[in-house]
Amino acid sequence: xxxxxxxxxxxxxxxxxxxxxxxxxxxxxxxxxxxxxxxxxxxxxxxxxxxxxxxxxxxxxxxxxxxxxxxxxxxxxxxxxxxxxxxxxxxxxxxxxxxxxxxxxxxxxxxxxxxxxxxxxxxxxxxxxxxxxxxxxxxxxxxxxxxxxxxxxxx
Numbered sequence: 001x002x003x004x005x006x007x008x009x010x011x012x013x014x015x016x017x018x019x020x021x022x023x024x025x026x027x028x029x030x031x032x033x034x035x036x037x038x039x040x041x042x043x044x045x046x047x048x049x050x051x052x053x054x055x056x057x058x059x060x061x062x063x064x065x066x067x068x069x070x071x072x073x074x075x076x077x078x079x080x081x082x083x084x085x086x087x088x089x090x091x092x093x094x095x096x097x098x099x100x101x102x103x104x105x106x107x108x109x110x111x112x113x114x115x116x117x118x119x120x121x122x123x124x125x126x127x128x129x130x131x132x133x134x135x136x137x138x139x140x141x142x143x144x145x146x147x148x149x150x151x152x153x154x155x
Contacts, residue, residue, distance in 0.1 A: 030063035035147040041098040054145030128152035
């Protein structure tokens with residue numbers, strides 16, 4: 001009986017791993033940008049007096065969209081189910097107070113997974129991009145969860 005249960009469990013794991021909702025492939029020619037729970041200012045400096053939050057797994061894939069634009073495919077897994085998160089794309093260089101970035105809302109599914117593609121025109125002096133994923137807090141200006149790129153991708 002235990003052997004049969006193990007086979008059923010293995011079959012279920014293979015089915016989940018093969019489902020399109022959980023398996024994403026990086027676009028050809030993309031830079032893989034892992035994300036960690038570090039709050040950063042708009043100039044990519046680490047924000048002081050903050051703490052790591054959240055246990056989700058976030059990653060972004062940066063690739064050219066057209067000759068003068070860049071696309072970021074952002075994936076979020078193991079996040080809170082059925083929850084709104086906001087993705088921001090920052091072009092570098094920029095000042096620490098220059099946060100003229102519009103957040104893009106993405107909602108996780110029942111398993112805590114979400115996927116969004118953001119395409120943005122490249123500004124004249126841009127040398128790189130990075131991304132953040134945030135879940136706002138109802139009680140603080142610091143996000144309840146935040147994930148930022150581990151590096152600035154060249155464009």
